[in-house]
Amino acid sequence: MNKKVWLIYGMLALATSTWGSAFIAGKYAVLSFEPATVAFLRFFGAAILLFPIMWIMVKNHTKPTLKDYGLFAILGLTGIAIYNICFFLASKHAPVIKSSLFIASNPVLIVLLSGLFLKEKITKNNIIGMIIALTGVAFIITNGHLLTLFQLGFEPIDWILLGAVVSWALYSVVGKIVLKKYTSVESTTYAVAFGTLFLLPFALFETTWQDVQLATWDAWVAIAHMSVFVTVVSFIMYYQGIKEVGAAKASIFINVMPVSAVIMATVFLGESFTFAHGIGAVCVLTGVYVGTNTKKWTLFKRQNKLRVQTKDSA
Known part of the structure; x- marks a missing residue:
């Protein structure tokens, strides 16, 4: 593997690990602002940078045609407004480790919704990966x-996290x-741009000028980090990676996001990583790999079956 490819892989790993830092930055931002306001400030700053870029x-x-603007509005509503309100609510009320590992299951739902709405083929591996x-x-x-899941059901914050997963999956499908x-x-x-407009009324309703004046420097730095690095710089690096090595290889690096979030949560926030979290993380990442890398998984099973047949006939 040549040096350029290693640099591209490094860039992709840096981009997706930076996405993981949004979970940590969100924890600091919601100490000064309500979730919708944090989301609005993040994307207002990002929009200012994205249009010139x-x-x-x-x-x-x-x-864009009128229909195109309608699709952009759906993207803004699902992937920017609803997802980020859910995301920052989770930042306020749930441990980062739980949120990041929960949201890591997203790619499998995207595959299933693509099959439902875009008529893309859903394979047995997609279903196995989801399970x-x-x-x-x-x-x-x-x-x-x-x-306890059957005895107590979901906690309220689990429904919020589920809302984040579903809204991002819908955003991804419409994005295709x-x-x-x-x-x-x-x-x-x-x-x-549309997401920022949708978030504006919520931000105006829940935030006063006094909140802005009393906000800590930590909160402003966290919001600036999410605007500049998480939303703009990482986005450019990730799509440059797609351009160089293709979407299939680049998408594997998305799994770096929850890993980086978990590591940073234990280092910076002192959250505990339990044995159950470890089992859950392995299952989520395995399920995502099986469910979204269908061709590779099928080839692996065929090769494995061929080895067994060769041994039996020897």
């Missing part, structure tokens, strides 16, 4: 005591439609 990077702009990932999520929610016509930079920029 879009105009520089995209030479031949496609003028393994959801088993991992159940371990994380119950801290290893699976029977939009990306057939627009570049990733254009799609993200317009989605962020």
Whole structure:
């Protein structure tokens, strides 16, 4: 493997691990602001940066139609507004380790929704991957005591996390439609713009000028970090990686996100990583890999079956 490829892989790992830092930054930001306000400030800052970047990077702009604006609005509502309200509510009320590992199961749901709405083929491996990932999520929610899920049901924050997972999956599925016509930079920029507009009324309702004045420097630094590095810089690095090595290889690095979040939560926030979290993490990451890398998994099983047959005939 040449040096350039290693640099690209390093860039992808840095981009996705930076996404994990959003869980930590969110913890600091929600100490000064309510969740919707944190989301608004994050994406307002990102929008200011993204529009000039879009105009520089995209030479031949496609003028959006009314239908296109409708799709961008759906992207803004699901992936920017609803997802981030749920995300920052979880930042306020749930441990980072639980939130990050829960949300890590997202790719499997994206595959299933793509099959439902985009008529993409759902394979047996997709279903198996989903079951393994959801088993991992159940371990994380119950801290290893699976029977309590049937006795007590979901906690309120678990429903919030589920809302985050579903809204991001819907955003990803609609995004696949939009990306057939627009570049990733254009799609993200317009989605962020609409999402910021949707978040504005909530921010105005829940935040006073006094809240702004009393906000700590930690909160402002956390919001700036999420605007500049998590939303803009990491996005550019990730899509540059897709351009260089392809979406399939780049998507594997998304699994770095929950790992980095868990490590940073234990180091910076002093959260405890339990044995149940470990089992859950292994299940989630295995389920995501099986459910989203269907061709590789099928090839592996065929090769394994061929080895067994060769041994038997020897």
